[in-house]
Amino acid sequence: MKGNRSEDPGRRTGSGNEQLTPRAAFVAARSAVSLAWRSAPAHMTGLVVVAVAGAGVPVGVAWLTRLVLDRLTGVSGTALLGLALGVALLGLVAALLPHLGQYLGTRLNRAAGLRAVNRLFTVVNSFGGLARFEDPRFQDRLRMAQSAGSQTVGRVVETGLRIAGGGLGVVGFVIALFVISPVMTGLVVAAAVPALAAEFRLSRLRARSAWRISSAQRREFFYQSLLSSLDAAKEIRLFAAGDFFKHRMLDERRAADAERRLVERRELVTQSGLAVLSALVSGGGLVWAVLAARQGRLSVGDVSMFVAAVVGVQGAMSGLVGSLADGHHQLLLLNHYMAVLGAGPDLPPPAGLVHLDTLPALRRGIELRDVWFRYGDGCPWVLRGVNLFLPRGAAVALVGHNGAGKSTLVKLLCRFYDPTRGEILWDGVDIRRVPVHELRRRLGAVFQDYMNYDLTAGENIAVGDVRALGDPAKLATAAREAGVHDVVAKLPHGYDTMLSRLFAAGDADDDTGALLSGGQWQRLALARAFLRTEPDLLILDEPSSGLDAEAEYDIHLRLRRYRADRTSLLISHRLGAVRDADRIVVLADGRITEEGSHAELLDADGTYARLFTVQANGYQP
Numbered sequence: 001m002k003g004n005r006s007e008d009p010g011r012r013t014g015s016g017n018e019q020l021t022p023r024a025a026f027v028a029a030r031s032a033v034s035l036a037w038r039s040a041p042a043h044m045t046g047l048v049v050v051a052v053a054g055a056g057v058p059v060g061v062a063w064l065t066r067l068v069l070d071r072l073t074g075v076s077g078t079a080l081l082g083l084a085l086g087v088a089l090l091g092l093v094a095a096l097l098p099h100l101g102q103y104l105g106t107r108l109n110r111a112a113g114l115r116a117v118n119r120l121f122t123v124v125n126s127f128g129g130l131a132r133f134e135d136p137r138f139q140d141r142l143r144m145a146q147s148a149g150s151q152t153v154g155r156v157v158e159t160g161l162r163i164a165g166g167g168l169g170v171v172g173f174v175i176a177l178f179v180i181s182p183v184m185t186g187l188v189v190a191a192a193v194p195a196l197a198a199e200f201r202l203s204r205l206r207a208r209s210a211w212r213i214s215s216a217q218r219r220e221f222f223y224q225s226l227l228s229s230l231d232a233a234k235e236i237r238l239f240a241a242g243d244f245f246k247h248r249m250l251d252e253r254r255a256a257d258a259e260r261r262l263v264e265r266r267e268l269v270t271q272s273g274l275a276v277l278s279a280l281v282s283g284g285g286l287v288w289a290v291l292a293a294r295q296g297r298l299s300v301g302d303v304s305m306f307v308a309a310v311v312g313v314q315g316a317m318s319g320l321v322g323s324l325a326d327g328h329h330q331l332l333l334l335n336h337y338m339a340v341l342g343a344g345p346d347l348p349p350p351a352g353l354v355h356l357d358t359l360p361a362l363r364r365g366i367e368l369r370d371v372w373f374r375y376g377d378g379c380p381w382v383l384r385g386v387n388l389f390l391p392r393g394a395a396v397a398l399v400g401h402n403g404a405g406k407s408t409l410v411k412l413l414c415r416f417y418d419p420t421r422g423e424i425l426w427d428g429v430d431i432r433r434v435p436v437h438e439l440r441r442r443l444g445a446v447f448q449d450y451m452n453y454d455l456t457a458g459e460n461i462a463v464g465d466v467r468a469l470g471d472p473a474k475l476a477t478a479a480r481e482a483g484v485h486d487v488v489a490k491l492p493h494g495y496d497t498m499l500s501r502l503f504a505a506g507d508a509d510d511d512t513g514a515l516l517s518g519g520q521w522q523r524l525a526l527a528r529a530f531l532r533t534e535p536d537l538l539i540l541d542e543p544s545s546g547l548d549a550e551a552e553y554d555i556h557l558r559l560r561r562y563r564a565d566r567t568s569l570l571i572s573h574r575l576g577a578v579r580d581a582d583r584i585v586v587l588a589d590g591r592i593t594e595e596g597s598h599a600e601l602l603d604a605d606g607t608y609a610r611l612f613t614v615q616a617n618g619y620q621p
């Protein structure tokens with residue numbers, strides 16, 4: 001059941017609640033580091049230098065301060081001045097390093113984010129089918145992957161360096177503290193263990209909650225975009241549905257906020273507890289150091305070093321724990337990114353690949369052989385054993401009631417899904433054996449739900465074949481074929497006119513965007529399909545539904561000319577438009593129930609004859 005949604009490996013890539021296994025964490029971290037390195041090697045090297053220096057400077061400051069305090073009276077003024085200057089210089093470096101680190105980190109983040117998003121959408125574009133895009137869980141994962149890809153990849157490197165730098169800092173301070181008090185060292189280090197465990201638990205909670213919030217957030221954005229969309233503005237105003245959508249949007253936001261509150265409460269409790277623990281340890285240490293100094297066991301310099309070391313170890317430890325928790329959280333998010341990247345092809349080709357590019361144009365025709373299809377395991381059958389032959393050069397029309405399965409059949413021909421059972425043969429070759437992009441290069445299509453792009457008129461046509469972008473003559477020819485050239489030529493900037501009121505073309509002050517009528521948009525969609533001048537199969541799914549009677553007549557004349565000698569499949573509810581097809585096929589409840597020419601089907605006096613008569617009677621006085 002390839003292509004069937006419930007069978008899709010991309011769908012099974014987890015619930016978002018999975019644990020981060022050490023292997024998955026390693027793979028995610030390695031990918032992030034290599035991606036960041038390839039994006040900005042110089043900035044990454046700079047960050048490493050800053051991290052190492054950042055780890056060494058505080059320890060150096062503490063040691064030098066101790067020397068200064070202990071030798072206040074014992075050494076020459078010049079030596080003391082040198083030491084003091086050393087402390088001051090290290091202080092300056094310490095002050096500058098965070099800014100430099102932040103600058104380099106931001107640059108690295110941006111470069112890595114760009115590369116990560118590029119890679120993500122290269123993979124998304126490689127999904128040949130539609131099933132994943134119809135799967136809400138996959139949409140959630142994709143959203144998480146988008147945000148992880150654009151914001152997290154570079155941060156993983158930064159966090160890794162912070163962990164390494166923090167680790168070095170901890171080692172330095174631990175050694176310094178150990179010299180003065182091994183017991184205290186043990187205490188401070190031991191206090192970090194519960195902090196580490198608590199922070200890990202928190203980061204898992206944060207990642208789980210981010211996953212749970214993601215679908216609420218998607219719905220919130222959906223309602224927001226509805227409320228601000230031009231397409232929805234008419235109906236929302238006419239039906240006064242604005243408040244309804246607003247409340248829905250706020251409900252989703254409240255649901256997400258409730259989830260966030262849960263995490264925030266846990267953070268408050270955990271971090272307060274850790275703060276108390278750390279205050280107790282450092283307070284106890286201070287009391288011990290003061291008493292020891294009074295008894296002469298510690299010098300003044302020792303006390304200063306001790307205080308600096310306790311604060312330093314605690315600070316470095318809590319920084320390290322925080323960085324580890326951040327890294328853990330980032331890797332959990334990155335897991336979604338890796339899952340999308342590793343989802344694999346959604347339409348896996350079986351063994352025995354056949355390259356259509358190496359074959360000549362269609363010779364015999366396309367055959368659907370006992371094709372069964374349903375959209376998922378629990379869904380009803382949409383096609384039930386369809387056998388249909390589209391002979392080369394013939395115009396076949398597909399008619400039937402709403403929901404009969406006509407558009408579904410077209411989607412299978414384009415291989416947006418694979419048949420659940422049965423096969424589709426292109427000159428005898430199962431189309432599952434053909435690389436999907438090679439199959440699509442042989443097709444021209446206008447879909448029932450064609451797109452209106454917020455792009456210029458020329459770009460709207462060129463989407464059909466982007467190579468035509470720099471070829472105005474080709475765009476104009478396609479537009480003429482579709483009968484929309486005159487309309488476009490009269491727009492303020494002709495083919496460069498922005499067909500949008502959302503975006504300006506180039507100059508933000510340019511107010512010359514235009515909107516087309518429904519029928520004009522439909523003709524533009526036809527022009528898009530006409531850019532492919534030699535498709536082996538032309539699919540027209542309701543190509544004239546939005547046109548007035550004369551325009552429809554005109555378009556069908558053009559289509560007839562365009563279809564001549566081409567293999568075409570035309571779907572239309574307007575039976576007058578299909579009567580001259582070589583063969584008319586009636587689909588009812590997923591089965592082919594009638595097949596023949598217009599005259600034959602009228603003679604047969606079945607569904608087609610009934611539908612045709614009902615429509616024809618509508619035009620009688």
Ligand SMILES: Nc1ncnc2c1ncn2[C@@H]1O[C@H](COP(=O)(O)OP(=O)(O)OP(=O)(O)O)[C@@H](O)[C@H]1O
Pocket residue numbers: 134375379382400401402403404405406407408409448
């Ligand atoms: N993406 C989808 N997921 C689940 N079910 C779907 C999907 N698309 C269509 N269906 C279902 O498949 C059945 C056939 O739909 P299809 O769009 O193929 O019918 P149609 O014959 O083209 O109808 P119409 O004449 O109204 O365009 C319908 O019952 C519909 O609900």
